[in-house]
Amino acid sequence: MPVLLYCKLCLLGLWAFFFCWLVTLGQKNLAMFLHPSLWWLVGSGAVILLLFLMVNLKRQVIESRQGSFWMQLPSLLILLLPLLYFTHAQSARFNSSTFATRSLQTETGFIQGSFDERVAAEIREYEKENKEVVLTELFMNAKKYTGKEVEVVCQTFVDERLPDNLVMCYRYLMTCCAADARPIFIFIDPPADTDVENDKWIKVKGTVSTVTGTPGMEVPAIIADSILYVKEPRFPYVF
Numbered sequence: 726m727p728v729l730l731y732c733k734l735c736l737l738g739l740w741a742f743f744f745c746w747l748v749t750l751g752q753k754n755l756a757m758f759l760h761p762s763l764w765w766l767v768g769s770g771a772v773i774l775l776l777f778l779m780v781n782l783k784r785q786v787i788e789s790r791q792g793s794f795w796m797q798l799p800s801l802l803i804l805l806l807p808l809l810y811f812t813h814a815q816s817a818r819f820n821s822s823t824f825a826t827r828s829l830q831t832e833t834g835f836i837q838g839s840f841d842e843r844v845a846a847e848i849r850e851y852e853k854e855n856k857e858v859v860l861t862e863l864f865m866n867a868k869k870y871t872g873k874e875v876e877v878v879c880q881t882f883v884d885e886r887l888p889d890n891l892v893m894c895y896r897y898l899m900t901c902c903a904a905d906a907r908p909i910f911i912f913i914d915p916p917a918d919t920d921v922e923n924d925k926w927i928k929v930k931g932t933v934s935t936v937t938g939t940p941g942m943e944v945p946a947i948i949a950d951s952i953l954y955v956k957e958p959r960f961p962y963v964f
Contacts, residue, residue: 736805737778743808744771747962758903805867854861860909861963863933870933878958883923884912887941888892890914891936891946892921894929896925906962912936912946917954924962926952 746767747755755764858875879894887893895910913929915921931949 734778734781737774737781739805739808741774741778742864743811744768747771753959756962757887760899760901760964762964763901822907832927851914859963860894860911861898863911863945864909864932864959867933867935867943870945871935872932874930874932874950876928876930877911877929878926878955879911881913881921881923881925881927885920887912889938893929894947896961899964910944912944913952914948915952916949917941919949921952922954926955926957928955 744767746772748764752764755767759767832960840957843905858870860877860879863875863877865868878892879896882893882895884893891914893910894913895908897906898909899906913921914934921927929947929949930951930953931947934946934948935943936946937943
């Protein structure tokens with residue numbers, strides 16, 4: 726078998742294996758980049774790559790028809806670059822720096838981005854299956870939860886521009902992929918003598934209230950009874 730054809734088959738096999746792994750054992754990693762409703766695209770890609778691999782295995786192509794191995798080697802290596810990038814991307818996370826860039830800022834504070842109402846049904850279904858309230862649900866229906874005790878899991882944002890004794894707690898809303906993710910946040914009023922660390926995942930339990938944000942809009946806030954540091958959720962985004 727010509728060396729060039731052998732390299733192409735190995736490359737196809739590697740990508741097919743990678744896609745298959747993503748939609749099975751690698752779902753936690755895939756959730757960092759793509760909305761779960763679109764995972765079928767990755768599954769379809771795996772099927773297509775496997776079909777290409779099977780077709781190429783049946784082909785009997787001589788090396789002269791494939792062109793020079795050394796001329797095509799750079800193009801083959803370029804196709805490996807996304808795989809090398811993925812090894813680094815697994816440890817990358819949105820943090821307070823990303824929050825400050827992706828949220829809309831004014832001289833007096835931060836403004837939340839709007840989101841598609843179509844996510845409401847999915848959010849309510851999630852709420853039925855989990856004890857904690859999703860941030861998008863809390864933001865959309867603040868009056869419904871005002872005065873009630875809730876649990877929320879979110880990531881902290883501590884900044885000197887925030888009102889005294891308040892911190893932000895946010896998660897990213899993903900409608901398609903990580904490129905369009907934007908932060909949805911609430912305010913947390915921590916218990917007395919509690920210093921909340923920045924860029925930490927927490928579970929907050931407390932009573933829902935509201936504060937006036939920018940520009941004059943009511944933003945949900947939780948008067949916290951307890952704050953517990955937790956591990957990053959399997960799905961750090963909300964949908």
